[in-house]
Amino acid sequence: MIARVLVDGQAGDRISVMDRGLGYGDGLFETIRFLGADAPLWSRHMHRLENGCRRLGLPMPGAGALLAEARAVSRELAQSVVRITLTRGIGARGYKPPTKPQPTRIVAAFDVPPCDEPAQAEGIRVRLCTLRLGVQPALAGLKHLNRLEQVLARAEWDDPTIAEGLLCDADGLAISATAANLFAVFAGVAATPAVDRCGVAGVARAQVLAAWPHVQVRPIPLDELRGADELFLSSSVRGILPVRELDGRALAVGPVTRALQSHWRELGF
Amino acid sequence: MIARVLVDGQAGDRISVMDRGLGYGDGLFETIRFLGADAPLWSRHMHRLENGCRRLGLPMPGAGALLAEARAVSRELAQSVVRITLTRGIGARGYKPPTKPQPTRIVAAFDVPPCDEPAQAEGIRVRLCTLRLGVQPALAGLKHLNRLEQVLARAEWDDPTIAEGLLCDADGLAISATAANLFAVFAGVAATPAVDRCGVAGVARAQVLAAWPHVQVRPIPLDELRGADELFLSSSVRGILPVRELDGRALAVGPVTRALQSHWRELGF
Numbered sequence: 001m002i003a004r005v006l007v008d009g010q011a012g013d014r015i016s017v018m019d020r021g022l023g024y025g026d027g028l029f030e031t032i033r034f035l036g037a038d039a040p041l042w043s044r045h046m047h048r049l050e051n052g053c054r055r056l057g058l059p060m061p062g063a064g065a066l067l068a069e070a071r072a073v074s075r076e077l078a079q080s081v082v083r084i085t086l087t088r089g090i091g092a093r094g095y096k097p098p099t100k101p102q103p104t105r106i107v108a109a110f111d112v113p114p115c116d117e118p119a120q121a122e123g124i125r126v127r128l129c130t131l132r133l134g135v136q137p138a139l140a141g142l143k144h145l146n147r148l149e150q151v152l153a154r155a156e157w158d159d160p161t162i163a164e165g166l167l168c169d170a171d172g173l174a175i176s177a178t179a180a181n182l183f184a185v186f187a188g189v190a191a192t193p194a195v196d197r198c199g200v201a202g203v204a205r206a207q208v209l210a211a212w213p214h215v216q217v218r219p220i221p222l223d224e225l226r227g228a229d230e231l232f233l234s235s236s237v238r239g240i241l242p243v244r245e246l247d248g249r250a251l252a253v254g255p256v257t258r259a260l261q262s263h264w265r266e267l268g269f
Numbered sequence: 270m271i272a273r274v275l276v277d278g279q280a281g282d283r284i285s286v287m288d289r290g291l292g293y294g295d296g297l298f299e300t301i302r303f304l305g306a307d308a309p310l311w312s313r314h315m316h317r318l319e320n321g322c323r324r325l326g327l328p329m330p331g332a333g334a335l336l337a338e339a340r341a342v343s344r345e346l347a348q349s350v351v352r353i354t355l356t357r358g359i360g361a362r363g364y365k366p367p368t369k370p371q372p373t374r375i376v377a378a379f380d381v382p383p384c385d386e387p388a389q390a391e392g393i394r395v396r397l398c399t400l401r402l403g404v405q406p407a408l409a410g411l412k413h414l415n416r417l418e419q420v421l422a423r424a425e426w427d428d429p430t431i432a433e434g435l436l437c438d439a440d441g442l443a444i445s446a447t448a449a450n451l452f453a454v455f456a457g458v459a460a461t462p463a464v465d466r467c468g469v470a471g472v473a474r475a476q477v478l479a480a481w482p483h484v485q486v487r488p489i490p491l492d493e494l495r496g497a498d499e500l501f502l503s504s505s506v507r508g509i510l511p512v513r514e515l516d517g518r519a520l521a522v523g524p525v526t527r528a529l530q531s532h533w534r535e536l537g538f
Binding site: 096148 | 275282283284285286287288290291292293294295298300325326334350352354355356357362363365366375377379380400401402403404405407413414415416417418420421422423424434447448465482507
């Protein structure tokens with residue numbers, strides 16, 4: 001039987017209680033959509049992980065070994081989501097990082113979420129979260145393990161007909177959903193919030209920006225967002241999700257959203 | 270042989286890779302100084318843990334069971350530091366918290382840090398950290414597992430003669446050290462920064478505030494702090510630490526600091 005989880009390359013699903021990933025959230029992760037042995041956005045995930053390692057001072061594992069491990073855990077699944085977690089490894093008590101960290105590498109395969117074809121076709125309902133994201137340029141953009149803001153925001157609602165929550169920062173700028181990036185279209189021009197003060201620089205977002213280089217990356221105040229002609233979310237797991245309702249206000253699914261959904265399908269998803 | 274770590278009451282030092290403490294830093298911790306079987310600040314630690322559980326939506330474990338476990342792991346040590354980590358337990362992938370979480374409880378005993386009598390007597394050197402704490406009222410005050418800010422701040426220096434780093438917020442208010450709270454004395458009046466926008470509400474800080482109810486709790490701009498007559502740090506592990514140098518400027522160890530050190534010793538530390 002093939003292991004579904006590898007810890008440092010070995011079958012096993014447990015880590016030390018002294019791991020700094022547990023103790024301090026001292027690490028990074030990636031959630032990567034696989035289609036059989038292929039992950040169309042693999043190189044973007046590795047690029048972000050490498051950037052995160054550089055900013056946190058972690059050694060980057062070899063991308064070839066990571067890919068082999070991701071394929072090993074997912075190979076019994078026609079489609080899967082592979083989560084790679086990289087921590088600063090075991091350390092003594094205290095915030096000071098070890099001089100030569102031995103990172104812990106966890107590679108785990110999951111089934112893909114249940115089919116969300118209706119969401120893709122008709123769009124999703126999004127509410128406005130009460131929680132505001134804190135501004136922290138030193139961590140902004142990274143997919144690190146300090147995710148209590150997202151946990152608290154996602155705990156704000158339980159209505160299964162609401163798929164996502166919109167997060168603003170303390171200054172009233174719209175930033176993202178709890179687990180997806182945000183795009184808005186104003187008079188035919190697409191824009192996405194900057195993520196240099198808070199938020200995560202999503203891999204699907206990077207793909208959209210590469211495919212459509214004229215998308216504006218800029219601060220988007222919530223008040224401006226409410227006047228958008230189109231809104232959609234991007235997620236490496238869920239793809240391009242049209243927003244059909246924001247905080248009670250109905251929106252049409254427009255041509256820019258549909259064009260990006262086509263692009264997404266062309267990637268193989 | 271007595272176990273030094275208990276996970277959910279059982280000997281063992283490993284947890285599941287699916288634990289939300291690892292995945293998202295979704296949990297809380299306490300580091301508690303024990304003198305034999307006694308922890309003079311135990312009830313303050315339990316008070317903070319209970320408050321954290323309420324704010325994060327975690328069930329609080331029975332304090333009696335926690336105390337029994339803390340005593341079990343530490344009973345071979347004349348003095349110890351017991352870390353209690355409480356996470357939201359195992360959950361499916363995704364930020365949404367389980368409706369009925371089964372928290373994971375990790376109780377581990379550590380040796381006390383090497384004797385810092387010179388630090389207690391003469392004071393410590395403190396540098397100013399470049400990293401600024403992000404403002405997040407939803408998490409402020411809690412001793413939660415999202416501690417990357419502290420890790421990055423502590424990684425800023427490697428000089429062993431510098432014991433701590435001063436953290437300010439983005440508005441230039443002095444908040445705390447990386448692993449201790451901060452007190453300043455201005456013309457005989459002691460003050461400590463408010464921790465309702467960022468920072469941790471330390472248990473030693475709570476003890477000082479209870480013992481000296483006239484200490485002001487208020488915003489303290491860095492510029493004002495630089496003019497303080499006395500500065501000291503409070504830590505449940507390290508006690509009351511006089512600051513003899515802040516960012517290159519020498520300070521005298523004054524009478525308020527000495528009086529609080531006496532109070533600390535009277536607690537049994």
